[in-house]
Amino acid sequence: MEDGALKILVVDDETLARQRLAALIEELGSPYQMVGEAANGEEALQQFKEQGADLVLMDIRMPGMDGLEAARRLAESDRPPAVIFTTAYEEHALQAFESSAQDYLLKPVRRERLLTALQRSQRVTRSQLTSTNVEQRQAPKLHASYRGGLRTVPLDQVIYLRADSKYVMARHEEGELLLEESLKGLQERYGDWLLRIHRNALVVRRHLVGLEKGSDGIPRVILRGCDETLEVSRRHLPEVRRVLRGEG
Structure with a gap:
């Protein structure tokens, strides 16, 4: 070879x-x-x-x-x-x-x-x-109150983040975590790690593996380590495609 x-x-x-x-x-x-x-x-x-x-x-x-x-x-x-x-x-x-x-x-x-x-x-x-x-760089860590204490999850173990009422829900490899920081603030702080796919959702780039069209005709992202697919808005679809093509 x-x-x-x-x-x-x-x-x-x-x-x-x-x-x-x-x-x-x-x-x-x-x-x-x-x-x-x-x-x-x-x-x-x-x-x-x-x-x-x-x-x-x-x-x-x-x-x-x-x-x-x-x-x-x-x-x-x-x-x-x-x-x-x-x-x-x-x-x-x-x-x-x-x-x-x-x-x-x-x-x-x-x-x-x-x-x-x-x-x-x-x-x-x-x-x-x-x-x-x-x-390979050390992943930043997300911190959240959890059952009266503090729970820490490395960002590379998070699959996606979605706005949920006044909180942000972080879906990670072992479950879910509620954060008090906004999606906008998280994206500004961890832009190298996160990709916006919808006004209410960010995905961790390393888990993004593909796009598919749902039965309703709406494009959705396929994420590694997650059975759930997430809707991609028309506004953010070109950037998602660009990242999947390796151009972003």
Whole structure:
């Protein structure tokens, strides 16, 4: 394996489609390197578990587990790969964009378009590295009155913060905590750690893994370590997408 290579896993139920992508990746050369292939979502998850990848080129429509579900599962990994969807159906582009994917490619995939998407994914990888460096700094601590005493929770263990009447509720890995400080004050103090998704909610950036569209058509964020999804307002949606693409 080359040092500094962008390791790519190709997932498609059509053998010819996998072969075409493999040929394009080989043609592009360093730093792009195909490290495996899979014919469906289940195989993709197994391949990723066994050997890892920096990026997954994923077909959307596949028998068994489709690409959208596989991407959601990958997003829950400790070190999730960037995902670029490939599809022959233009109407699936919106689904791809609203999911945790970084980009999508229409089949037949063109060399120039593939290169643009891969270059974009490299920016995401660098952004993830920067985010990791932020996380490696000692996390600030939130303090709150709790059962007559003082409870302290490191911010990297908090998943999101939501305004609740005159308090702010901090959802963390072990439960909930009520804070007396405002969302605005928390965001101003811990801007490197927090991202505004709604006028009444902030999420901790390290837990943000993707976007999905709810049954009501409203976009919601997917958060690591949390079964709940949170609504994203139209005003804050562009910034959330930008952060997920690694540009913020």
